[in-house]
Amino acid sequence: MEKESRLIEIFYRSLYRIRRVEEEIVAVYPTDKIKSPVHLSIGQEFVSVGVCEALRPSDAVFGTYRGHALYLAKGGDLRKMIAELYGKQTGCAKGKGGSMHLADAAHGVMGTSAIVGTTIPVSVGYAYALKLKRADSVAVCFFGDGAVDEGNFHESLNFAALKNTPVLFVCENNFYAIHSHHLTRHHSDNLCERARAYGMPAVRIEGGDVFKVYDVARDHIERMRRGESGPVFLEVITCRWKEHVGPGEDFHLGYREEQEVACWIKGDQVPRVRGMLDEQICRIIENEVEQEISKAFRFAEESRFPEAAELYKDLYKE
Amino acid sequence: MEKESRLIEIFYRSLYRIRRVEEEIVAVYPTDKIKSPVHLSIGQEFVSVGVCEALRPSDAVFGTYRGHALYLAKGGDLRKMIAELYGKQTGCAKGKGGSMHLADAAHGVMGTSAIVGTTIPVSVGYAYALKLKRADSVAVCFFGDGAVDEGNFHESLNFAALKNTPVLFVCENNFYAIHSHHLTRHHSDNLCERARAYGMPAVRIEGGDVFKVYDVARDHIERMRRGESGPVFLEVITCRWKEHVGPGEDFHLGYREEQEVACWIKGDQVPRVRGMLDEQICRIIENEVEQEISKAFRFAEESRFPEAAELYKDLYKE
Amino acid sequence: MERTLSYSEALREALEQEMAADPTVVLFGLGVDDPKAILGTTKGLLERFGQERVFDTPLAEDGMTGAAIGMALAGLRPVHVHIRMDFLLLAMNQIINMAAKMHYMFGGDLYAPLVIRSMIGKSWGQGPQHSQSIYPLFMNVPGLKIVAPTTPYDAKGCMVQAIRDNNPVLYIEHRHLYYQKGYVPDHLYTVPFGKARVLNPGDDITLVGVSQMAVECLRAARHLEEIGIKAEVIDPVSLYPLDIETISASAVRTGHLIIVDNSWMTCGAGSEILAVLAERGLLKKIDVRRMGFAHTACPTTPTLEAHFYPDAGKIAVSAHDMLSPGKRWSPAGELHREEVEFKGPF
Amino acid sequence: MERTLSYSEALREALEQEMAADPTVVLFGLGVDDPKAILGTTKGLLERFGQERVFDTPLAEDGMTGAAIGMALAGLRPVHVHIRMDFLLLAMNQIINMAAKMHYMFGGDLYAPLVIRSMIGKSWGQGPQHSQSIYPLFMNVPGLKIVAPTTPYDAKGCMVQAIRDNNPVLYIEHRHLYYQKGYVPDHLYTVPFGKARVLNPGDDITLVGVSQMAVECLRAARHLEEIGIKAEVIDPVSLYPLDIETISASAVRTGHLIIVDNSWMTCGAGSEILAVLAERGLLKKIDVRRMGFAHTACPTTPTLEAHFYPDAGKIAVSAHDMLSPGKRWSPAGELHREEVEFKGPF
Numbered sequence A, B: 001m002e003k004e005s006r007l008i009e010i011f012y013r014s015l016y017r018i019r020r021v022e023e024e025i026v027a028v029y030p031t032d033k034i035k036s037p038v039h040l041s042i043g044q045e046f047v048s049v050g051v052c053e054a055l056r057p058s059d060a061v062f063g064t065y066r067g068h069a070l071y072l073a074k075g076g077d078l079r080k081m082i083a084e085l086y087g088k089q090t091g092c093a094k095g096k097g098g099s100m101h102l103a104d105a106a107h108g109v110m111g112t113s114a115i116v117g118t119t120i121p122v123s124v125g126y127a128y129a130l131k132l133k134r135a136d137s138v139a140v141c142f143f144g145d146g147a148v149d150e151g152n153f154h155e156s157l158n159f160a161a162l163k164n165t166p167v168l169f170v171c172e173n174n175f176y177a178i179h180s181h182h183l184t185r186h187h188s189d190n191l192c193e194r195a196r197a198y199g200m201p202a203v204r205i206e207g208g209d210v211f212k213v214y215d216v217a218r219d220h221i222e223r224m225r226r227g228e229s230g231p232v233f234l235e236v237i238t239c240r241w242k243e244h245v246g247p248g249e250d251f252h253l254g255y256r257e258e259q260e261v262a263c264w265i266k267g268d269q270v271p272r273v274r275g276m277l278d279e280q281i282c283r284i285i286e287n288e289v290e291q292e293i294s295k296a297f298r299f300a301e302e303s304r305f306p307e308a309a310e311l312y313k314d315l316y317k318e
Numbered sequence C, D: 001m002e003r004t005l006s007y008s009e010a011l012r013e014a015l016e017q018e019m020a021a022d023p024t025v026v027l028f029g030l031g032v033d034d035p036k037a038i039l040g041t042t043k044g045l046l047e048r049f050g051q052e053r054v055f056d057t058p059l060a061e062d063g064m065t066g067a068a069i070g071m072a073l074a075g076l077r078p079v080h081v082h083i084r085m086d087f088l089l090l091a092m093n094q095i096i097n098m099a100a101k102m103h104y105m106f107g108g109d110l111y112a113p114l115v116i117r118s119m120i121g122k123s124w125g126q127g128p129q130h131s132q133s134i135y136p137l138f139m140n141v142p143g144l145k146i147v148a149p150t151t152p153y154d155a156k157g158c159m160v161q162a163i164r165d166n167n168p169v170l171y172i173e174h175r176h177l178y179y180q181k182g183y184v185p186d187h188l189y190t191v192p193f194g195k196a197r198v199l200n201p202g203d204d205i206t207l208v209g210v211s212q213m214a215v216e217c218l219r220a221a222r223h224l225e226e227i228g229i230k231a232e233v234i235d236p237v238s239l240y241p242l243d244i245e246t247i248s249a250s251a252v253r254t255g256h257l258i259i260v261d262n263s264w265m266t267c268g269a270g271s272e273i274l275a276v277l278a279e280r281g282l283l284k285k286i287d288v289r290r291m292g293f294a295h296t297a298c299p300t301t302p303t304l305e306a307h308f309y310p311d312a313g314k315i316a317v318s319a320h321d322m323l324s325p326g327k328r329w330s331p332a333g334e335l336h337r338e339e340v341e342f343k344g345p346f
């Protein structure tokens, strides 16, 4: 029980933190201090949190342009992330990557990419190396239902299954690629079946329960660590509350019903997990997080922009 | 019965013709008159013959560098093919394509490609156009088990199923991509299952029976013509008798057992179908074919090579 | 009064009129039928032509390019849209191994008329993967035609020409051009490929700007005018075929040439133009320079991005420096940043 | 006596020695472990290093390039082999959108040391899709290093350097070079990138040949020697970084420069070299020409292929024509077609 509630606290902190960071981004965005496209995870945080809580720092994650939640859930440095969004020299990519290109190698965040599907094979290669090195670490790749369309998805799953590499594929199926519904891009709603055809277990998680995500991910990951499992495909059904890119909502566009989102807002994991904890504890967590966030934004504000001399730096590694 | 035997004659003629053409290529090759890599279909002819006999001239086929059988089975002009192998101006590609790039638009041979997998999406687009035009024609794409590995395969099957286009995918599974066995490239021997996951029927034909191929192909194609079926995946198990490229055998390389091929030679469709016909009729067919072949080689020999002025011709269509 | 449209309206009009005129034209790509309608350029086309002719696609750049080739072989005239040029890197196989060679490698028996629209992103932190402008990669390859129109007039005329052309045509749009305004006739017309356009006449120096860099060159010309320098601004319009004659004649006349690539410079359009002039022995008397993207991935932060791209100010300074070496000058006050409107006659 | 190896033996030796020295090196690609062993260049490596470090792959160029990047991020040094350079067109996404930008776009936090070997095909009807040599496409893109060694000595040294380099390196091999012989030390050594090699000294004209064209230039130099023309033959060895200084110094000295691309010329290496020289104002006194593939897909038939490629004869004729315009000459008798052996010192 004791341990259970410790875990719940950890989950709440992570969920709350990500949500609040992105809400702050929404608040700041109109000031044009963030001159970079932002793809928010608001509503989808539970996927990154559920999976990443089952990971160790030495495990590696790979993600997409919609990468704030993943970066934070995996332990990426918040100050560096905000500074990056602000285009500052102190950012995790020294201002060169912006919101879509986050990495923090020290915490196993091995890069997010703005080209859909491109990190999938990268994660498989990473996992291949882990296996070669007899490491008990795993690689996890997060991508959307859009990435499933790409040839890279196919080539990656095929190779991962063939070589039995320790990689967890996490498809965050929010049913849309920008404004295109999953079923205008796929004949049927059967992504798990597709994954199984490559020869790997596949699990679909509906309902948005962060603990469910955690349990399933942890089980598979632990088996991978022990060398008892190769690649696994996880389809997590979720919902993007905001517009595809930017801080606003997009119901006026008419491509989806407000109702679709409303259901998910009702099942929001942030208040749900909060409800499982003492009010007292929540207050402490929230307080700490708020302070961390304001410090991070202040850090970003106060940091300097990179200077001209930085332009050519880091093109090649010495 | 009458019709049945007519059909058998047609099959025999086509099988015999392709076999003999390729045997002649083998015979001529050491003279270096054919200065182009040749990928022979010897042993695999029954796939092209079985499928193409179910097609009309207005249907379109797409293939690979291993394309002689397909080109001939679909009605491509033999003289132009041999001239093409000889690099002559009278070749189907005026000497510019060689053995790997055969086409004969008049007979619905819409191109073969030396880049594995590249004609698969092309066939799907073609089929999309047929559907748009309300044509009762179909597109058929032939490719090897190697093409299944490529991203293009995935993107194509996904789009074909989504749009329900009249395209038949024919995977000639000879178990090898050059010297790599299918199971060193795929986790399991389940190509049909993969195809089904996209949402299309899939049939595997073992045993190398040309009539079985014909029956299955025809049924599906007729349903496509009537608009009752979208894409279909056919996996035909087969065997390449010769080396991957060139006129010789390759057992000395040690990557496969001679026994694997011996079984297939035993079940060879050329003598099998011959055995179903009167000796008399066979002789007539063989005679005609032999004459056609010698004429074709003579035509190739006697044709002129393209001249320098041809170099830049046909780069752009007026 | 002259009829004025924005670049994006001109593009939309070209598509709509040509689709109405030719029922074999089909239009597809991610988002062509969505509420944003590729920044408005496909607005209303789904409603007018139906979902068989105007459709969204899965994310499958190579596959859909292959499909476009197949449609073309079957007699359609497909227009495939990419909202970023960077995505063409996923389709190089079908574009270069297949489309570019389709007619030649089958000895003229097959041909694939298709249009590949792609948009160049810029600024607001598009960053390394959303701002590439990789036309030099295609210029190297025989069998393609490549246009990058700058004016609304050319946007429309080149699109109609691209659709009617019997070869694969890469049609390159720059996001920042979308709001440029200019004269656009209301009827269907074509702009032939291979003819550069002189956007501003001048005798002192020749500025060649590719795509949006033509606009920067025009702005630079205004700065230079203030100090009495008359710059001729040339927009190549089509990159393959490339109208080297117009550029060369101008450069011979002015004796000074700056080519501003809208891409990296190494093996770029500027390199090619200079190489041709050099081979013709014309550079004995002409001073030349190239400008273009910094040789690095595009950084996201605005402070570095400003150093990454050439702009009117940098071009003007460079031109001045070429004409008056050693003398320092930079455009006074605010840079000309107002929208440039394009006037005819064309 | 000097130790002589063929190009392919040198390549194999580099791989074997470096794999023995560095356990993080892995080697994969279609056919690396098969009986033909990539024309012998991977022979015996599977047996020595095992199938975890030497393995065949599915046909999945983009995916396997992504996998190589992932291995590199995890601390391995992957060498990914393609038996044709044409297949890189399927991997442009991972090479250009990812590998080339990996270090920069993450502000130096990540890096991906990887080697992409690819072979240029030629003759015997390789045809349009099996003979491309698309290095100019990569030269345009910042973040890659590109080498195309010609001599066995450089083949070995550049391979070792490529593996040890912390960046993505494209290593380009030409099939026709595989049988060239030359001095190769038996120990491990590196050849630094960015230094061109003078294969033949001369004062009358400078011939720069990329990859196998360097051999054609050497042969051309022999023909020219017979009529008293001394051609300096330069092999750039690395295309990015490119040693423009060596080329430029030679061209300034000889006053005549022919660059022979082993690819199409438009936006090619020749264009780039001429552009740099032009910008430096060096072309006022130097006569220049480019040679390269005909601007068309590569035809299969030998009669047209002969017109498609530059060769020693054509290069010699062009050089002679440059030095003695108007006078006709062509190499007497048989063309020098014997294998050129490369001698040190290097």
Ligand SMILES: Cc1ncc(C[n+]2csc(CCOP(=O)(O)OP(=O)(O)O)c2C)c(N)n1
Residues within 6 Å of the ligand: A066, A114, A115, A116, A117, A143, A144, A145, A146, A147, A148, A174, A176, A177, A178, A240, A244, C030, C059, C061, C087, C090
């Ligand atoms: C290869 C590629 N094609 C197209 C795009 C344009 N694009 C950016 S995001 C996106 C939608 C991707 O949807 P999904 O994978 O479901 O992720 P989500 O945005 O829903 O998180 C598209 C099409 C791209 N970035 N990369």
Ligand SMILES: Cc1ncc(C[n+]2csc(CCOP(=O)(O)OP(=O)(O)O)c2C)c(N)n1
Residues within 6 Å of the ligand: B066, B114, B115, B116, B117, B143, B144, B145, B146, B147, B148, B174, B176, B177, B178, B240, B244, D030, D059, D061, D087, D090
């Ligand atoms: C994209 C691509 N990758 C690699 C190759 C090299 N290659 C030529 S044929 C071949 C084998 C293909 O095997 P499969 O598809 O089974 O056809 P088969 O030769 O057995 O008929 C390979 C790998 C190629 N031509 N294209």
Ligand SMILES: [Mg+2]
Residues within 6 Å of the ligand: A144, A145, A146, A172, A173, A174, A175, A176, A177, A178
């Ligand atoms: Mg989605």
Ligand SMILES: [Mg+2]
Residues within 6 Å of the ligand: B144, B145, B146, B172, B173, B174, B175, B176, B177, B178
């Ligand atoms: Mg096969």
